[in-house]
Amino acid sequence: MSSSCDPKNAPAGDVGAALMVIDSQLRGIHDGKTESDPEQRKLTDQFTASLGPKGVDDLLDGTCTLIFMFMKWLREAHEAQGKDVIEYVVPSVVATMRMMPRSIRPEAIPTMAGLLVAAGTGLSPRLWRQQYGYWTAEEMTPLEATALLLAEHINRVTDDRDFATRLIAEALSQATGD
Template sequence: MRKSALDPARATVGDVATAMFQVDSRLRQLHGDPVHESREYRHELARAFKTADPEQVVDGFCTLLYLLMKWLGEACETTGKDVAEEVVPYTVRCLTQMTRNIEREAVPTMGGMLVACTLGLSPTLWRRQYGPWTRGELTALEATAVLLAEQVNCWAGDPEAAGRLVLGALDEAHEQNGEEVR
């Protein structure tokens, strides 16, 4: 069987660690976690973004979408539900309600990226075919990752589940590539 041009194996993984750090920061902020307010935490976050390659961070956010949707898809399957029916409409609905921060024009792109994930396609490669990212899409991409991480945490009944899922995937990838795990 011929591989799709949008096969995740063909996509760059990007800077998943920095993207997840940003998602974790937003979740901590939303939940009033005092760690988010600490000077040390804010300094670490600023340092991570100062040294990061922006394009790699965007690719990292796309990889986060893929990993989180994969987990949510597996969780849906265990209950006989379809991730495309459960998660995609909920996430799109949430994005459309974020009228102060999310441009309406960016919402269909996020919906398309989530559907690409449900089909086993790379959201990075799916989005790339439409040209450069707009500022509004980048804001929506971050918000989408936060919404998905929050759904993983809620479904797992654990406020750290998404972070552990992503760190576990990173560790596994590093081990498979013979790289030292940080």
């Protein structure tokens, strides 16, 4: 039986732009910028503002696609070791979000946990979230942080700080036939 949240029914969005934003944040972290860099945030905000409403929707969809792809990779890696991705990844990401109260309001955490569980069970995070209405402004930073935390989790698991970015870049390359 097909689900209304089946990933094949979800738009991929602008995965390249979403990856660029996440990769930029990862590089900032690895360059020792643990606090939100005001200059980096300003550039990201200018980029987002330049997209227009359709572009922002595509960026949101692309970020959800990243979350799905990251969770799919993590699910496969955990299953290969006889482990459950939801048991091992979701609590870690949620705990990290709880330590970020200036960036992630507590009321956004259950939604982000739901996105992770949806993706971890093979559902589209975007279609799962769509059931509850349109994205709110308060969910934008937590959504970005969720994708960022997953990418960093993958990078730590693989002991390669660029693995998550390469994983998506290679998938995009294969999808476009390059």
